[in-house]
Amino acid sequence: MEIKKDIIELIGDASLVEDINFEVSNIIVYTKNRKFFLGCSDLIKTMVSKEKKRIEVRLDPSLLMDEKEAESAITKIVPKEADLKEMWFDRDRSVVSLEAVRPEMITSNNKKTINEIREETGWSVFLSRYPLIKSDVLRAIREMLYSSSKFRRKLLNSIGEKIYNSKFDVNDRYWVRLSALGGFRHVGRSCMLVQTPISTIMLDCGIDVSNSRESVPRIDAPEFDISKLDAVVITHSHLDHCGFLPALYKYGYKGPVYSTLPTRDVMTLLHLDYIALGNKTNTKAMFDVADIKEMLKYSIPLSYREVTDITPDIRVTLHNAGHILGSAMVHLNVGSGFYNILYTGDFKYANSKTLNKADNIFDRVEALIMESTYGGDQDQQPSREDAEQFFLDIITKTVEKKGKVLVPVLGVGRAQELMLLIEEWERFGLMPDIPVVVDGMLWDVTAIYTAYPEFMNTETKKRIIEHNSNPFISPNFKHTVSEEERQQILAGGPAIIIATSGMLNGGPSLSYFANLCEDERNSVVLVSYQGAGTLGRTLQNGGRDVDIELNGKIRHFTVNSLIYSIEGFSGHSDRNQLERYINDIKPKPRKLILDHGEESKIISLSHFMRKRFKIETLAPHVLDALRLK
Numbered sequence: 072m073e074i075k076k077d078i079i080e081l082i083g084d085a086s087l088v089e090d091i092n093f094e095v096s097n098i099i100v101y102t103k104n105r106k107f108f109l110g111c112s113d114l115i116k117t118m119v120s121k122e123k124k125r126i127e128v129r130l131d132p133s134l135l136m137d138e139k140e141a142e143s144a145i146t147k148i149v150p151k152e153a154d155l156k157e158m159w160f161d162r163d164r165s166v167v168s169l170e171a172v173r174p175e176m177i178t179s180n181n182k183k184t185i186n187e188i189r190e191e192t193g194w195s196v197f198l199s200r201y202p203l204i205k206s207d208v209l210r211a212i213r214e215m216l217y218s219s220s221k222f223r224r225k226l227l228n229s230i231g232e233k234i235y236n237s238k239f240d241v242n243d244r245y246w247v248r249l250s251a252l253g254g255f256r257h258v259g260r261s262c263m264l265v266q267t268p269i270s271t272i273m274l275d276c277g278i279d280v281s282n283s284r285e286s287v288p289r290i291d292a293p294e295f296d297i298s299k300l301d302a303v304v305i306t307h308s309h310l311d312h313c314g315f316l317p318a319l320y321k322y323g324y325k326g327p328v329y330s331t332l333p334t335r336d337v338m339t340l341l342h343l344d345y346i347a348l349g350n351k352t353n354t355k356a357m358f359d360v361a362d363i364k365e366m367l368k369y370s371i372p373l374s375y376r377e378v379t380d381i382t383p384d385i386r387v388t389l390h391n392a393g394h395i396l397g398s399a400m401v402h403l404n405v406g407s408g409f410y411n412i413l414y415t416g417d418f419k420y421a422n423s424k425t426l427n428k429a430d431n432i433f434d435r436v437e438a439l440i441m442e443s444t445y446g447g448d449q450d451q452q453p454s455r456e457d458a459e460q461f462f463l464d465i466i467t468k469t470v471e472k473k474g475k476v477l478v479p480v481l482g483v484g485r486a487q488e489l490m491l492l493i494e495e496w497e498r499f500g501l502m503p504d505i506p507v508v509v510d511g512m513l514w515d516v517t518a519i520y521t522a523y524p525e526f527m528n529t530e531t532k533k534r535i536i537e538h539n540s541n542p543f544i545s546p547n548f549k550h551t552v553s554e555e556e557r558q559q560i561l562a563g564g565p566a567i568i569i570a571t572s573g574m575l576n577g578g579p580s581l582s583y584f585a586n587l588c589e590d591e592r593n594s595v596v597l598v599s600y601q602g603a604g605t606l607g608r609t610l611q612n613g614g615r616d617v618d619i620e621l622n623g624k625i626r627h628f629t630v631n632s633l634i635y636s637i638e639g640f641s642g643h644s645d646r647n648q649l650e651r652y653i654n655d656i657k658p659k660p661r662k663l664i665l666d667h668g669e670e671s672k673i674i675s676l677s678h679f680m681r682k683r684f685k686i687e688t689l690a691p692h693v694l695d696a697l698r699l700k
């Protein structure tokens with residue numbers, strides 16, 4: 072293979088190379104020469120700049136120190152302040168993964184600790200953060216990945232072989248095509264294909280939980296052939312972007328799925344929760360636990376701004392989208408610069424408590440596929456400050472009346488954002504001294520948040536990493552799981568209850584709602600997008616006589632609690648922020664393709680953008696396909 076020959080030539084001595092392996096497009100050189108292994112950093116720099124690929128040298132597995140011995144050597148080398156909790160040895164890849172409460176204490180001394188481990192044991196080091204809140208799911212995910220390391224080494228290598236083995240020509244017969252499989256003129260089941268003469272990749276693979284008729288992507292489209300799908304890229308862990316992914320594996324997909332680490336972990340948790348909810352209501356999920364495990368085996372994490380070839384002619388880079396932890400915009404460089412696409416996924420072009428605003432600077436962008444959830448001309452969110460003050464006033468007034476505040480949320484995003492806000496109010500003495508109930512799986516998601524402060528905004532990251540102070544573990548946050556604990560909270564005094572689902576179409580928030588809604592002292596605060604046909608939307612529209620299905624029985628309720636909607640906490644950009652994004656993005660795209668919005672809003676936004684920026688604007692329907700170039 073060409074690339075392997077080039078690498079050996081650059082190294083200059085074939086006897087130093089025992090094996091060359093790929094981890095997707097990264098090149099791993101295994102050597103039996105210890106001196107070369109320890110002293111090759113300058114050579115690697117030259118190789119990397121010549122090949123424009125990431126190259127890593129590891130010691131051949133046969134020369135690694137025995138795992139038991141290495142474990143005690145590493146324990147001695149790693150500084151105590153790092154609080155090392157777990158070690159996972161992957162002999163096939165010569166890698167040891169260290170999980171520490173403060174991994175920055177291992178990297179802080181200019182990699183001296185890491186080099187010492189390499190020198191003494193021969194193992195190369197991967198670092199990850201041990202969550203501050205115990206997370207069974209995170210542990211199970213990591214265990215599962217380590218136990219399938221042989222399979223994963225093969226998988227990563229085979230993707231690399233395919234990338235480096237195939238030649239392609241960008242000639243006058245080359246093309247790039249986009250097919251809408253879901254989430255166009257619709258909020259929910261986001262899914263699309265990008266195809267070239269040699270690659271097919273899928274961006275997002277969601278479901279619509281509020282719509283039973285159009286709930287899954289149109290994989291019956293003629294251009295979709297599951298056996299020819301090369302890769303899936305997931306922007307973030309909300310089910311309307313990833314809820315159908317395990318089903319894809321059930322139907323026989325055997326390829327990689329790329330996402331950030333928080334997206335991989337949180338989506339796994341939400342998939343498991345989705346199955347559990349289905350079991351409770353006796354509706355069968357479209358997949359089971361075995362399919363989720365299969366998906367995990369094929370998952371490949373990417374960092375923001377890490378450039379990776381995923382097929383011979385498609386190179387992907389993820390960028391911060393500012394929507395929820397780990398949410399990404401997907402940049403595709405197709406055909407070595409022939410065409411560049413940016414798909415925003417859900418994004419927020421404003422800073423929040425947890426995240427920095429979405430990235431807006433790219434090398435090249437010809438087509439921008441942009442979400443439009445709040446793209447209507449009436450969609451002006453109040454300022455963040457006004458929203459915060461309004462929320463605090465609702466809490467204060469409700470507590471004065473001895474009532475409770477119920478905040479229905481999606482599993483991930485707003486819940487953690489509100490937790491940070493409440494923790495800040497507590498620190499400044501603005502919060503009444505009441506319990507803040509974080510129900511069920513929201514706590515598990517928050518646990519995953521504590522493992523990835525690197526993905527948070529500059530200030531929160533600094534607070535957690537440099538000052539070792541994690542806002543998610545404030546003592547006022549109470550975790551409830553069982554029905555008994557929920558009844559205790561309901562029988563007690565004032566409290567804030569944060570619970571899923573966000574649109575009151577199921578989950579614990581609905582059962583809290585049924586218990587609280589007839590008492591006029593209580594308040595319900597809707598902070599997420601409310602899909603058409605959901606109870607949340609009915610309440611927003613003024614409906615106060617409602618029928619709710621609980622444990623298979625329909626019951627009637629007259630709502631006396633106060634119902635509020637606060638748009639200012641949204642993780643989506645409103646009309647002004649969408650406009651500002653198009654104004655600020657560099658370079659300016661030639662084509663704007665709108666998705667993820669109700670039809671009327673998409674049409675209104677499309678007219679507006681065309682007039683305002685003189686840009687070609689398209690609003691495809693589901694099942695439309697368009698040639699981009």
Ligand SMILES: [Zn+2]
Pocket residue numbers: 307309394417
């Ligand atoms: Zn989302």
